[in-house]
Amino acid sequence: MAKTGGRRRWKRILIVTATVVGVFVALLGGGFAWLWTTADVSTVGKVDFSNRLAVPPLAKSTVDKDGTRVFDLRMQSGHKEFNKGRRTPTWGFNGDYLGPTLRAERGEKVKVRIANRLKEASTVHWHGMHLPARMDGGPHQMVEPGDTWSPRWKIDQPASTLWYHPHPHGATEKHVQRGLAGMFLVDDKPSSGLELPKKYGVDDVPVIVQDVKFDGADFDHGHGFMQSTGFLGDRTMVNGTMKPYQEVGDELVRLRLLNASTARIYDFGLSDDREFALVGTDGGLLESPARMNRIQLSPGERAEIVVRMKPGEKTVLRSYSHDTYGDAWQQRFSGGDDSFDILQLRAADKLRPSPEIPGELGELEVPHGKDSARERFFELRTSGINGRAMDMSRVDETVTRGTTETWTVRNEDGVPHNFHVHDVQFRVLEVNGRRPPAELRGAKDTVFVPGGTTVKLAMRFDGPADPDTPYMYHCHLLFHEDGGMMGQFVVVDKGDKAGRPPAGHGHGDH
Numbered sequence: 001m002a003k004t005g006g007r008r009r010w011k012r013i014l015i016v017t018a019t020v021v022g023v024f025v026a027l028l029g030g031g032f033a034w035l036w037t038t039a040d041v042s043t044v045g046k047v048d049f050s051n052r053l054a055v056p057p058l059a060k061s062t063v064d065k066d067g068t069r070v071f072d073l074r075m076q077s078g079h080k081e082f083n084k085g086r087r088t089p090t091w092g093f094n095g096d097y098l099g100p101t102l103r104a105e106r107g108e109k110v111k112v113r114i115a116n117r118l119k120e121a122s123t124v125h126w127h128g129m130h131l132p133a134r135m136d137g138g139p140h141q142m143v144e145p146g147d148t149w150s151p152r153w154k155i156d157q158p159a160s161t162l163w164y165h166p167h168p169h170g171a172t173e174k175h176v177q178r179g180l181a182g183m184f185l186v187d188d189k190p191s192s193g194l195e196l197p198k199k200y201g202v203d204d205v206p207v208i209v210q211d212v213k214f215d216g217a218d219f220d221h222g223h224g225f226m227q228s229t230g231f232l233g234d235r236t237m238v239n240g241t242m243k244p245y246q247e248v249g250d251e252l253v254r255l256r257l258l259n260a261s262t263a264r265i266y267d268f269g270l271s272d273d274r275e276f277a278l279v280g281t282d283g284g285l286l287e288s289p290a291r292m293n294r295i296q297l298s299p300g301e302r303a304e305i306v307v308r309m310k311p312g313e314k315t316v317l318r319s320y321s322h323d324t325y326g327d328a329w330q331q332r333f334s335g336g337d338d339s340f341d342i343l344q345l346r347a348a349d350k351l352r353p354s355p356e357i358p359g360e361l362g363e364l365e366v367p368h369g370k371d372s373a374r375e376r377f378f379e380l381r382t383s384g385i386n387g388r389a390m391d392m393s394r395v396d397e398t399v400t401r402g403t404t405e406t407w408t409v410r411n412e413d414g415v416p417h418n419f420h421v422h423d424v425q426f427r428v429l430e431v432n433g434r435r436p437p438a439e440l441r442g443a444k445d446t447v448f449v450p451g452g453t454t455v456k457l458a459m460r461f462d463g464p465a466d467p468d469t470p471y472m473y474h475c476h477l478l479f480h481e482d483g484g485m486m487g488q489f490v491v492v493d494k495g496d497k498a499g500r501p502p503a504g505h506g507h508g509d510h
């Protein structure tokens, strides 16, 4: 009797436990299934392209007595109506959102007077520019509210699509998301002589792509569940224009694509899958155009593509889903399954004829790596580079001026990262031991490094020696950068030691 009762009690306990566990697992599974199925976003086929694309104005400049070209940039707060009837609080340069396009020629001396009219300190970094460390606009060159900072340097690099944006340690994501970014175009004589589309805003169009999310009138900058890469928006805009279209009046149109998003990786193509010619990457023109129908850009990267149009037709610049993230989990929660209709191109009924683009575009100025004086290794994890989080007062690497180095960068933690080096343009020698694809054979300053991937880069350090002022290298997914995925290097004369940079400023520090 006692024996059967015991057994019955055990049976009851078992049934109750099994039911509780079963319900729990079902809820968890259901919850997970819901998260999984709602994690991907697509605007393909849902955008009505009702707004003409805004083209950032070319920045006005004056020329000093000594020949220096002088620009003025004012960091300010404002409002912009991205969506009808809704005024969104924003930041911008000389306006409400984004900034004018700066343009200068190789060999010119430039000076930019930057006035900070915001209520907090910030910086302006010249992404892709070869210049002295003190002018670089990294976290050591903070501009206090009300102050002006006037970096100056001589442009000494090939024609290219560069850009500028704030770089305050710990707060870069926030400052860029609010609207502080703009293009800096470098021209040179060889590229000006090439038959490439070059009428700014007409057949040579800046395309600054950002993803965005709104909460009523305000930006919603919250990070979603499991989004280990940082902020991912549910819509895109170009040059601050939602649902944009661009009228095309020429047979060939050159798009200067800039991924100015903080975490999103795009795989650009045209909606009808037509081929385009890739003519340039981060640091300038390729040696020859590469025909393709997709070009992937991680945050900070640029690509110049030339698209052929037929009279009267329409096509859409789209970002396709792509499976380059390393694993299915990252693929889904870091945006790999997402797709966006980004910019509609509308060809006029009659198009001006464009000459065929040249088969040769020039010679690259990035080193081959054969004469590398030194190799360095960088292991990327979200927690830091080479096991260390960023420290403003620590110099991580000391480089000898006038030498070429080979840097091997490996993503060790599965989360997508990329790698950006200040001051230099590099050549990608290898991706996972193999020759890189066509889109990585030009001059680069930022390279995507998906989980488990190793890239080998060659770069030459020609900047002036400055043992006390570091340049940065970092992941350009800004949430990661802000969290400490950054390191510092100084360039010194042969035999010299690194100095001690100041611990920094405090602003934005964790």
Ligand SMILES: [Cu+2]
Pocket: 382, 416, 417, 418, 475, 476, 477, 480, 481, 485
């Ligand atoms: Cu990263």
